[in-house]
Amino acid sequence: MKAKIEKTEPQLSFVDVSKPSEQERAAAAKSMTGLVRAFAWPVHRWPADKRICEYGAKIHLPRTYLATRGEEVLYVRRGTDINQFVHAHYMEYVDGDGGKEWTNFVHADEVVMRRHEYLGPDPRVAGYSVDANGDIHIRWWDAFLKDQWMDSEKWTLNVAMDASGKWIVRED
Numbered sequence: 510m511k512a513k514i515e516k517t518e519p520q521l522s523f524v525d526v527s528k529p530s531e532q533e534r535a536a537a538a539k540s541m542t543g544l545v546r547a548f549a550w551p552v553h554r555w556p557a558d559k560r561i562c563e564y565g566a567k568i569h570l571p572r573t574y575l576a577t578r579g580e581e582v583l584y585v586r587r588g589t590d591i592n593q594f595v596h597a598h599y600m601e602y603v604d605g606d607g608g609k610e611w612t613n614f615v616h617a618d619e620v621v622m623r624r625h626e627y628l629g630p631d632p633r634v635a636g637y638s639v640d641a642n643g644d645i646h647i648r649w650w651d652a653f654l655k656d657q658w659m660d661s662e663k664w665t666l667n668v669a670m671d672a673s674g675k676w677i678v679r680e681d
Contacts, residue, residue: 529670537676538668545666546657549633549650552599556592560637563587568645569660570598573627576661585645595634595647603627629654638664638680 529537550556562585571580585594630653638646638659648664650657657664669679 534668538666541668541676541678542657542666545635545648546633546650546652549635549652550592552596552628552632552634554596556590556596556634558592560591562589562591562645564643566639566643566645568594569647570595571628571647571649571660574629574632574651575658578627580660582644591637591645592634599628599632629656 550558565587566585567582568585568591569580569582572578581598583598585591628649629651631651633650633652635648635650635657638648640646646659648657648659667679668676671677
């Protein structure tokens with residue numbers, strides 16, 4: 510006796526994930542923002558973890574809080590640790606009269622002026638954002654001012670639910 514084999518077309522089955530409410534999305538955004546703030550590292554301390562640049566890119570480094578005095582755009586080569594690059598940049602001394610009219614949040618008497626002193630009382634790197642051109646922007650969190658900013662604007666995390674029902678940060 511021969512068994513009959515039937516050919517069937519493969520079918521996809523989708524898991525039905527319910528759409529989250531606005532309150533759930535807001536709660537997830539608040540929770541994830543809290544985590545990002547908790548893991549933000551002070552720019553004047555050596556970074557505890559590595560963030561390797563996977564491709565050559567430009568990084569935007571604001572000169573002052575909310576980039577009111579502009580920013581420097583430097584090139585980061587592929588394979589460079591971005592955290593160490595940012596730390597080294599902001600630990601450099603300000604040249605000559607470079608920051609005399611800027612607000613120094615650490616030393617009013619201009620004894621030793623380092624670049625990070627113009628970013629706020631307690632600037633911390635909360636992460637990075639990559640724009641459409643592939644440029645890197647730093648997400649700052651100031652624990653003293655309780656303020657989060659990037660370039661000349663305030664930042665918020667956009668969250669979305671992925672196909673498995675987990676919350677993820679969505680870059681717009």
